[in-house]
Amino acid sequence: MTKEKLRSLGVAIRKVRREAKWSGREVARRSGVPQATVSRVENGQRVDDVNTVERVIAALPISSDAAGPLLAKVRDAYSEVENRRADAGVSLVRDTARRWEKIAITVREFQSGMVPRGLRSPEYAQAADVSPSSIVDRFGDTGCGFGFVVTEGALRTWPADGAVMPDQLDRVARAGELPNVRLGVVPWSVPLPVMLPHGFSVFDDEAVVVETFTAQMTITEPDSVAAYVDAYAQLEAVAVTGDEAAELLARIRRDFEELTH
Template sequence: MSNQAQEAREALGARLRNFRKDAGFASGRAFAMAAGWAESKVSRIENGKQNASERDVRIWCSKTQRDDQVDDLIATIRHIDELWLEWRRQLEGGAEKRQQAAIPVYSKTKVFRIWHPTLVWGTLQTSEYAAETFKLVRDFYDIPDDIDAATAKRLERQQYLYQGDRIFNVLLAEQALYTNFGGPEVMKGQLDRILSVMRLPRLSLGIVPRSATMHIWPGNSFSMFDDKLVLVETYSAEFSVTQPREIELYLKSFALLQRSAVYGRAVRNLIFAAIQHHGRKSEV
């Protein structure tokens, strides 16, 4: 388990210990008797040695008269379970499986909030651009070469841009228009694709210019699915956020990033400038 997950487990245990004491259970033994548990179970949960189950939390809150905390604590448990999914573990059989796993999440989501400071969001990628990113993933993590299958699964997500009543709020930093995957021709094709999808009525595309005044530091890229899940990617792992109070922070950060973004004609002008840049590179 990662340090972050262990710290979260210990914090949960401390919360539950405080609930127990506030409810008048002076010892873990007294609470264990009331709950019908072994005393060692209470001790392990309170000291972060064992993660509480959702049923454990419901019983704990019932016995301590803190039923109003059940939803938040269950979200905490799920957060701990999913907290730190190492890329090596997720990608050990290749990249296609991870791309497949994203599709059910996309199918259930009504409102997307996406922030990518350095590259184009996967659902807006061309097949050539996506394949180039998967080449880097393959080489960096030394995983099986399933680039074609992974690319096909990533592109499958694009169906949701055209189906149902989903809302896509996408923010890119200007750097994403210049980060070079595959050379000038791949980049020009990708930028043309962005210009095309900008016309979709339920897609709001903003770009944060490199000279924009920032209201929060750019941070890592993240994808928010409704107000239920945030995925944050690092080099080593994918970090899942499900706790309501933490999701509120990402909602706030996204709103602050939007304040720095431009839209519409200004976005098209930035893209045209980037196309010209890559065009000059192809002439060299």
């Protein structure tokens, strides 16, 4: 029922915007809400803060009387969301990521603090004392797609044994050359469109695995997963890919060689 109410709310907001001949970008500018979030609201997807939806409505060129029914729709749709358990759709079961890595058709990962889990070499994982991944064994399966977005800062962050970094960067570069792997690197000079306190992996738009310092958290609640899918798309949009990514990786590799020799 909540999804139907959110969808009805989104349709109503889109109708007002189009009647005013405004673009989603204009609504975003006037409301101070990211354009991607405006799109999520219009597409009937839940956002984390109900005040965000109210800001979108307040920015629309309509009278307070006309805004009233829209705000009533917001209260109706989000009241059910607020009554749910806070931990619904969240699991701390161990090794969930490994299970998803074996069956997912589409995998997307973002990291801002270290090399993405799916691209870590055994030597890097040991030096950094983090979990490696077996997903590299599936890179040859052309029926699957793999996406990785990593910040330049993460690739320049090295564990105690910095000697592992040149080979690790070579491993990342080779993965980026595979036909079913899309690699993006966000240069340090490019501002992030969305600030995330942690890295994450999205599996088939059905689950998100967040790797914390002491545990793995798996999120399956649909709206939360959709939020991560949206965040990944925004991050990928500002990343360099192809030859630009390869050149950046080569430059970082040269810097490490100078540091470790």
